[in-house]
Amino acid sequence: MPDRDANMTPDAPTAVMLRACWRSARPNFLVLAPLCAGLALTSAWLDGHDPGGLSALLVLVAALLAHAAVNLFNEHHDFASGLDATTYRTPFSGGSGSLPEHPEAAGAVWRAAVACLAGVVMIGVWCLWRAGPVMLLYGLLGMALVVAYTGWLTRRPWLCLMAPGVGFGTLMVVGANQALTGGFSSTALAVSMVPTLMVSALLLANQLPDIEPDRLAGRYHLAIMLGARRASRLVAVLVLSAFLVVPLAWWGGWLPAETWLMWLAAPAALRLIKRLWRLPSDVDAGEMTLLLPLLGLNVALLLGSLALLNLGLWLAA
Template identity: 40%
Template structure:
């Protein structure tokens, strides 16, 4: 049973949550706010529960809709396949999704009672996003593009900073914007191999609506925009110059983009570039975090 629960939770993808919260914690520390280990642990637990909930509900709903039986699964797209192999575990996936969501709600209410009610302005929409992502958001192309990024960038990264620092800074907004763009791109590229199967169950994301090649152009635009935000943030003095360390990730981008356009319409050959995209979504924020730690508290 534990193996099935780990499968529907997609435990190998939870590292992205840890990276986002670490970035928020690093930014809060660099801004001169002392970190409370207890609050940081609780924020991390809430973030992991939110990620697990959206993953488990997505697995359950994709299994019930029949989508999981149509996709050509890759290590980065098409779900985990756990429920296709173990259909009897469907009720466990649903239970995991619901319990994880309730833990998010309970943890958020506890934090608001102990610290400040204002982060609920981010937390409540975040819970609604968890609930509605698979069932509703996937039918609206622009919302489907931005929702994952908003979830990890605004709700998770910015929300974590707000709880840890007690306020929101311009630097926190810029970091959240960068994460929003990166994670929106992460899910956009992962939709490429699933486009035909997704179309059959009524989904309408960008690779379905405008095609993979045009979606690759959207990916490039969002990625370049993330670097523009970084550079403008440093030039304006909002981010320390040490954050330019994140530009080292451009070496990975230089390999990723040519392959993306070359194999945009050949999903089977796109898999190495899906992996590079996952790596980029971890490397870029970790380099930002390294820059913040290098800069030290103000």
């Protein structure tokens, strides 16, 4: 882990540090966490459970804190390693830019990441008390993903692809559902496959503009290993697979018919898949006119699909 006090000056104004921490948490993207944790709650309702308002609130807060911690650690690591100086920043990749603008706030961002992680641990203790020792497995794996993602997993292509989806899908949906209900749910497992696939697709797509800077910084993720064209086609396959989860799980009796509401987003998914499949092999940060609309559509598709899936489960409950 990089030096937490790198580039911090003792007299950094409080307002500057708070603003840098807020931007480094990437609040525009934090809506993803409650949408994923929401699937844990709506699947619990569908299975006949009533977890209660406080339990639901704690699960949502833990999801937000975990997501913020990942973003804060990522921002600090990329700044301390020098990667921020070479990255082409977009609204969807390359970080917030807060630390290059205010390097004196680097230590504050690191401490904010640790504080968020500590909050997750505290709520995790409550989950352990509520649902038993099995929650320790979810908690330890989740902590490992938060801490190891930027510095370690980004150098291991297939683990780097799987980690975001497992974190937001398997752990955040199945684990939170078990914390709320005290038992394992096949409904939660089935529905978790959608964010598992789509979040991994999102992170892989967002790595496309950063292939060369990441390579120079020593990272080795799938976008680097496969190249832009094959990586973009893998994103397309993951998105398509996520949309196939609903009909397959409905056919198998694991999800109700109302979850077909997610398919209202299918036209946007088809458009994204077609455009990803046709990306040229040499697309990179210099081809922002091609990449930016796709990255934006990918984010909107993910959030819209999860919202529709939550709505379908709620209507069926």
